[in-house]
Structures are given as C-alpha cells and as structure tokens.
Amino acid sequence: MTTLRLYNTLTRQKEDFAPLDPDNVRLYVCGPTVYDYAHIGNARPVIVFDVLYRLLRHVYGADHVTYVRNITDIDDKINARAAEVAAAKNVSVEAARAEITAATAKQYLDDVTALGCLPPTHTPRATEYVKQMVAMIGKLVADGHAYPAEGHVLFDVSSKPDYGKLARRSLDEMLAGARVEVAPYKKNPMDFVLWKPSDDLTPGWESPWGRGRPGWHIECSAMGEALLGETFDIHGGGIDLMFPHHENEIAQSESAHHDHQLAKVWMHNGFLQVEGEKMSKSLGNFVTINELLKDWRGDVVRFNMLKTHYRQPIDWTSQGLVESFNTLANWFRTFSLSSEMSQPIADSVLEALSDDLNTPKMIAELHVLYRDGKHELLASTLKALGFSGDIEDPKIAVGSEGAIAIEQQIAARTAARKAKNFAESDRIRDELLAKGIVLKDGPNGTTWEVKR
RNA sequence: GGCCACGUGGCGGAGUGGUGACGCAGCGGUCUGCAAAACCGCGUACCCCGGUUCAAUUCCGGGCGUGGCCUCCA
CATH class of the missing domain: 3.40.50.620 (HUPs)
Structure with a gap:
C-alpha cells in the first residue's frame, strides 16, 4: 500500500x-x-x-x-x-x-x-x-x-x-x-x-x-x-x-x-494573491469563483490551482489561466475523458501526490505521460483527479448550428486549396479567424477550435 | 513592535551535498502552397556575504528582499 x-x-x-x-x-x-x-x-x-x-x-x-x-x-x-x-x-x-x-x-x-x-x-x-x-x-x-x-x-x-x-x-x-x-x-x-x-x-x-x-x-x-x-x-x-x-x-x-x-x-x-497583489475589494481585484467560471471551465481553474504546491503562496494571474487552458486544450484534442472509464492513477502521479500532495511534480508527470504517448493512462488519471475533460470556452459556445456552418466553410476552403485557389482559401481562413475560430491542418484533414 | 514562512533561468515551478525536472515563451529544424497546429532539437539557473566540506543552489550563521499571522479573513 x-x-x-x-x-x-x-x-x-x-x-x-x-x-x-x-x-x-x-x-x-x-x-x-x-x-x-x-x-x-x-x-x-x-x-x-x-x-x-x-x-x-x-x-x-x-x-x-x-x-x-x-x-x-x-x-x-x-x-x-x-x-x-x-x-x-x-x-x-x-x-x-x-x-x-x-x-x-x-x-x-x-x-x-x-x-x-x-x-x-x-x-x-x-x-x-x-x-x-x-x-x-x-x-x-x-x-x-x-x-x-x-x-x-x-x-x-x-x-x-x-x-x-x-x-x-x-x-x-x-x-x-x-x-x-x-x-x-x-x-x-x-x-x-x-x-x-x-x-x-x-x-x-x-x-x-x-x-x-x-x-x-x-x-x-x-x-x-x-x-x-x-x-x-x-x-x-x-x-x-x-x-x-x-x-x-x-x-x-x-x-x-x-x-x-x-x-x-x-x-x-x-x-x-491576484496579479501580484493581495486580493481585496478596495483594490478591485476581488475574483469570485462564480465570475471566473463565466470565463473558464472548472477544469482550467482546477488545473491552474494545482500548478502551485498547496503550502506555497500562489499568484493568480490571467497568464497562468491561459497557460493552463492551452495545456489542457492540447491534451483534450488528442484524447477525451469518458465517464465510464476505469480510473487507475499513473504510478508516477501517485508517487508525487503521496509526497505531501506535490501537485507541481504531479503535473510534470502528466506532461511526461503525454509526451510518451500514454494517453489512455493520462486520461484515466485526469479523470480520477477530478477533471471532466470539458474546457470549451463558456463565453463562445458555438452550438451545433455554428459548428455546421464552420464545417461548411472548412469544406469550401479545402475545395479551394485542391483547386490551388489559395487567395480564396486564405480568405476563408481569415474570415473564420476574425470570428475567433482557429483552423488546424493535420494529416487527417482540418480541425478547428475556439481561439483563446 | 512580536512571531513565522519563502527567495531557482524571460515566466510558472520541482528537486538535489558532486552528471541542469517539467511546462510556457524564445531560437533552429521537419511538415505545409503559405501560416497555424503537430513533431524533433536547443537552455551550465539556483538573492548577497561569510562558514563547514575534497565539493553547496542544496547544510550552518548573518544580511537584504517578498509574503503571511498577531483583528473578521481560505
């Protein structure tokens, strides 16, 4: 044990x-x-x-x-x-x-x-x-x-x-x-x-x-x-x-x-602290959980909190939140968390946590799991640690209709690229970018996500 | 004024008495029509001054700095 x-x-x-x-x-x-x-x-x-x-x-x-x-x-x-x-x-x-x-x-x-x-x-x-x-x-x-x-x-x-x-x-x-x-x-x-x-x-x-x-x-x-x-x-x-x-x-x-x-x-x-200053109502940097959840999903807040060891002072910054979001976004576009998955925790993560909840070390180990392609184990570990896998921007909920429109634009762009009409394909890409949609061309086609 | 923590590279942040975690940013490359993404590679850092030691970022002492508590506060 x-x-x-x-x-x-x-x-x-x-x-x-x-x-x-x-x-x-x-x-x-x-x-x-x-x-x-x-x-x-x-x-x-x-x-x-x-x-x-x-x-x-x-x-x-x-x-x-x-x-x-x-x-x-x-x-x-x-x-x-x-x-x-x-x-x-x-x-x-x-x-x-x-x-x-x-x-x-x-x-x-x-x-x-x-x-x-x-x-x-x-x-x-x-x-x-x-x-x-x-x-x-x-x-x-x-x-x-x-x-x-x-x-x-x-x-x-x-x-x-x-x-x-x-x-x-x-x-x-x-x-x-x-x-x-x-x-x-x-x-x-x-x-x-x-x-x-x-x-x-x-x-x-x-x-x-x-x-x-x-x-x-x-x-x-x-x-x-x-x-x-x-x-x-x-x-x-x-x-x-x-x-x-x-x-x-x-x-x-x-x-x-x-x-x-x-x-x-x-x-x-x-x-x-918030952005290097003590949080107080008079400084106007008082952040409630409720407000924060309007901008970021709980996973992002949770991850950001665990980047610092619990006994250390933590400086809560928007840069840190963006970083946390990007990390999770990177992972969750490679794999997803399902609710019925069994939940083994990776040994390396268990070891880090067992040492006085060394969550910064734990996060480093999560990165290693990802780098080594152990996506399934990473997913189950995240699940066991309380992550949901949902990090969609709560403010820009695209919705199914929006998603269909985006897919149509992407199809048009792909067609233009095949025809070597790059002026048109770039125009579509820029148009989507203006709406906050980033396209990513991969070996298996083009995917998109909301820019953060 | 009293007490207590902490001080690692551009940033976040582990760890260790002797071969420089991990991530972000940056740089180089692969790929791409281009860009982004992705992937590969690249970094001699440990606040200052003494001491102990063959060897200190790591131990000890002093200094400086930051934060917390002493009053409601997570």
Missing part, C-alpha cells in the same frame, strides 16, 4: 501518515461562512483537500474515508446582512438569515461542484448543531475551562497549559503583539468567546446563559466531535485560520475531551 507523507503544522515537518483506523480515515476541513459569493481564495482549500480526499479514497478505499466540510451559517457578518434584509422586506431576522444562508450555500456548492470537487461525506451547518455546542460549552464551564461573564461565556486560556502549541506562540508573545482592546469582563486578554448574548434584532438560541449565539470557534469543535469523534486523522484549512481559529478549536475540544488530541495531522494551505 502506498504510504502518504504529509506536512503536519503541529510538528512542522513531513510525517508518514498512519490512520487511526484504516477502515475509517477521518478528515475535517473548515468550510465557508455563507454571506456572499465565495472567492478564488476560498476555492484553494476546497480544491486542495478534494485532491487529498480523492487520494485517501484511492489508497484506503472509497468507502473508508469520511470527509466533513462544514458550512458556517451563524456569524455576525451574516447577521448584519440579515438585519438589512429583515428591515427591507419586513420579515424576521431569523427568516432573513435562513434565506441568505440557504441561497449562498447553494451557490457555493454549485461553484465548488463545477470545480470538480466531490461532495464531502457530510456538509453540516452550524445551525443544526447548536445543541451540541451548548452541551460542549456547559461541559467546559463545569470543568473550570470556561466561565460566564456578562451574558457571555469565555474560554479560560490559562486552564490549557499548552495553549499556543499549534501557532507555536506563548501567551506572553501573544500579549506582546496584541493590538486590540480587551473586553473588561475577560480574566485573561487572550480568553475567547464561546457564547455571546443576542438582542431582539439578532438571531439567537436559548441556553443556560440566556438567549444568544455561539462563537465561531466552538462551531467546528462541536461539528467535528459529532461527526468524526473526539480524535480524528486530519484537520485542514487556510493558513490564516491557524491562529486563532484552529488554536482555539484545539483548546476547546481537547479540554472537553480529557486532553485527547483533536487531530493527528494539521494541514494548512497557503494564501493567494
């Missing part, structure tokens, strides 16, 4: 991966907060961990991997939007919240599916697990790891001696760098919120500490526990979540579970 090596943020080194239970390998990845379209940065962990999910399924068997990716539908940004919608439509904040999150979550799942990502085994929503969150908070309070204060419940970081082990930062260091005002009711400035009170205009749930809502970190702890148990194999997410989110998740879960380790391996994907 293939041995995977994965970089573990906890130990800061690559380790051989040995599942707690090979019959049920468990993976948790932090999903989106659903208040707006997901952007291309959100797509990175989804694609990266989908590759990991596929790899685990390949190695341990498709029925022996449980993948949980949550949807956060309790959040103050959502609440802010819900308040606006509630006021505008004269509905309750609860109804507005439900409407916003349902629509955004559906959009997210559609986008991610278009990127070739398999649905996780479970996609829990935070609102469905409030009961479990309240129970976990209650346990933490009872055990002295948390305390109520002014309607809030706070986690007491001093009760967790190894707090900071993931981020590798001591409490003193965190305090030295702190730049935020500390709420007066906190015992320790680093204490974080498990539960906070809701007013009448904010969605809330009943709890022993009054009507309120859970803090962000406890959501993942509760959902992870409910679906994967106290200890699971791999926890993934963006590197920006390492602190405080993941650190706090560890603190909560391990404190509630008699110090049983939350996850054996922590994996973090690097950040993404």
